Amino acid sequence: MYRLDTKENQLVELTETTFADSDIKERQHIEEWIRKNPEILGEDLLIIGHEYDKFEVNERLDLLALDRDGNVVIIEVKRDTSGSNVDFQALKYASYCARLSQQDILDIYTEYIDSHHESVDAKESLLKFLEADDEEELNSMLNVTQRIIIVGKEFDKRILSVCTWLYENNIDIKCISIKPYKLNDDLIVDSKQIIPPYKLENYYVRKKAEKQKRTIQGDREVIEFLQAVEESIIAQTNYSGRYGGKRNYFAGHKFLGIPWFFVFGYKKDGSATISLESSVEEGTKVIKYIGEKYRDQLQQSLGVPFELAEGVKNKDWLRLIAKLQLDTSLPLEERVQQYINVFSKYYEFIQKLKASNTLY
Incomplete structure (x- = not known):
């Protein structure tokens, strides 16, 4: 990444750093950035849960969201490196979320709204975001399928290999890289979708839509x-x-x-x-x-x-x-x-x- 020096009319390369070196924490900082500005992930998402831990097993989900089609989106955040088991972790959470009912989603979102002191009604917010006419249409849209987004600075090659295979086999999973760069006393954060590359994603969107055309x-x-x-x-x-x-x-x-x-x-x-x-x-x-x-x-x-x-x-x-x-x-x-x-x-x-x- 470069900064333009307008006086000298030349590009100055920014220094890539790590979140650890900048004392940036996973939960305290990165998850908060995404929670407040989910568009950094490249699409319009509604965050409905943060650090959700009400599953029967003692595990905590980083962020839970809905996309514009009502699908549940599991967002798993890693600070610098993804590690070698984040894919399995995300798949576990997706399997847990597959069992969430429409009422479960409403309850999770209500709890999230209350915990962050937001003055909105959960059901009205969902109706507005999904542009549903009524509760019946809303229920028909919620959690038809689940998606996964893994966020981190660097991704283990094994993770990229597994995620590519999952996507090629119709599991909707994305890997998004967020990298910090130093600019004087500030940090510049750049986000980039790694898996699937945009052109590959478009190909599979067409492929999936063709497979599903009988039900669309x-x-x-x-x-x-x-x-x-x-x-x-x-x-x-x-x-x-x-x-x-x-x-x-x-x-x-x-x-x-x-x-x-x-x-x-x-x-x-x-x-x-x-x-x-x-x-x-x-x-x-x-x-x-x-x-x-x-x-x-x-x-x-x-x-x-x-x-x-x-x-x-x-x-x-x-x-x-x-x-x-x-x-x-x-x-x-x-x-x-x-x-x-x-x-x-x-x-x-x-x-x-x-x-x-x-x-x-």
Whole structure:
């Protein structure tokens, strides 16, 4: 990693260090970073448990989360090196979590909210995060399957080998490296997904979706389009999102230190949307400002209409929506590229506003 010396117009290499040398603790520091900013793991997650130890066995799970599809995500954190048994440990926790009922998840999340003195209702928070219409839909989404994310500075080769094999055999597992670098008296923390590499992940997302197509309640054309969009976003931008193959939209991760994210949607008739969304006041305030002040400029720059709209299910939700109408007679690749071109300009526009300190 490098720092740009603007005066000399040259790159200065930062010194890689260890968390131990910087007196950074696993539970006290790293787990707290992830708990407060789960987007460091490259996707939008809702943390529902921290240091959970209510299993029948006397073991403690570092962090427990839900993804946007309602799957339970086990997050196992190691400070510097992963060790040689973290994979087995994570698999054990996944097997324990597979038995969690919808009520168990609600109880775990309620306990987490109480322990961290957060003023939210657990059920309402889950409904909002998963965009479920009611409790019945919520229950149908929760804990359909389990995923694993292992976090550490360095990974033992044996761990990488096992995790690669697990992923190739349809166990959804990720290894994410977080490395500290010294910058004067500060630490710079860089995160990078090691297993699976993004392109490999995209291949297996397609492979799994094809295997599961008989059970997916969706349209094949929509699924293929959004899978291609996910892959293209990762390949062509520094943004990312995760498409689960079940809905006609998917969400990306939070960015620029603001609680907002992009949502990518598509329908069979070729109508498509790219929306910047938030349900948190800090995020909705900025979205409203951009929509009111820059909507005309966005429409002119991107060549598509924009709409500032409240959420259908939740009035606290605010969206700044770019609306596209794609020609369904065109090949998939052309439609996807048209969509990505609009997103890239939208994303770049927001980044420039942030860089120029004109978001408020």
